[in-house]
Amino acid sequence: MTEQIVSRSNPLVKHVRQLAASGDYRRREGQFLCDSPKLLEEALRWGACVDTVICTDPDRLPLLPENVRCVQVSQELMGFASPMKTPQGVLFVCTMPRQELPEKLDGRRYVALDGVQDPGNVGTVLRTADAFETGGLFLLPGCADPYSPKTIRASMGAIFRRPVWQCGVGEMVELIRRSGLKLYGAALRQDTVDARIVSYDGAVIAIGSEGRGLSDEVLTLCDATVKIPMSQRCESLNAAMAATILLWEAYR
Numbered sequence: 001m002t003e004q005i006v007s008r009s010n011p012l013v014k015h016v017r018q019l020a021a022s023g024d025y026r027r028r029e030g031q032f033l034c035d036s037p038k039l040l041e042e043a044l045r046w047g048a049c050v051d052t053v054i055c056t057d058p059d060r061l062p063l064l065p066e067n068v069r070c071v072q073v074s075q076e077l078m079g080f081a082s083p084m085k086t087p088q089g090v091l092f093v094c095t096m097p098r099q100e101l102p103e104k105l106d107g108r109r110y111v112a113l114d115g116v117q118d119p120g121n122v123g124t125v126l127r128t129a130d131a132f133e134t135g136g137l138f139l140l141p142g143c144a145d146p147y148s149p150k151t152i153r154a155s156m157g158a159i160f161r162r163p164v165w166q167c168g169v170g171e172m173v174e175l176i177r178r179s180g181l182k183l184y185g186a187a188l189r190q191d192t193v194d195a196r197i198v199s200y201d202g203a204v205i206a207i208g209s210e211g212r213g214l215s216d217e218v219l220t221l222c223d224a225t226v227k228i229p230m231s232q233r234c235e236s237l238n239a240a241m242a243a244t245i246l247l248w249e250a251y252r
Helices: 010-021 023-029 039-044 075-081 119-131 149-154 169-178 216-221 239-251
Strands: 002-004 031-035 050-053 069-072 092-095 109-114 136-138 164-168 180-187 203-208 224-228
Touching: 010 023, 010 031, 010 050, 010 075, 023 031, 031 039, 031 149, 039 050, 039 092, 092 224, 109 119, 109 239, 119 136, 119 149, 119 239, 169 180, 169 216, 180 216, 203 239
Parallel strands: 002 069, 050 069, 109 136, 109 203, 136 164, 180 203, 180 224
Antiparallel strands: 031 092, 050 092
């Protein structure tokens, strides 16, 4: 049954706006906000725990599980509740999955981001990791929230398909060693090799922010470093572009 909400002061509307605005609130509530009919289809297809759907036209929704709350609002109220400048008529609330670090990594390759603060870059890397069959994404301290609306939008549904682990450097490296994997950093060091001649099977590829690169802590723990050949007049690529090139190279 579809409910109707007409007031900006409704508790659900307030809840949605806070989910969009605050990472602390998202973590405290254990929920996150998504937008667009396409993302809703992806969430349902991949078994995400959808709690509530807010829409302007319930007749255009896919078939929802019986336990999902469905709420209809006006275009004006959707514009007020949505974090998007141009809302697409659907918002939905999901429960955050419990993604604790596994005991062992069984995949062929993984990617780690270190201090990448732009949510668009984090979401794009997650989308790329999904496209190239990467086992999961590590987000080290200083990275953007994977459950912010901007990150989720940039991931294009990959947030529902690939595990994302937020952890410290020590925790990640301990897991890598326990799993018998290597840690390769995208950085310049005396042992740096051309990214085209490296075997990435059984490796975690670490990428830092465009501004400062990998932190000293991560760089010190890398088994080797790789570089992407490019024009000498260019100092670096942004994190999403570097990840795309390296993950494609690993995939091929």
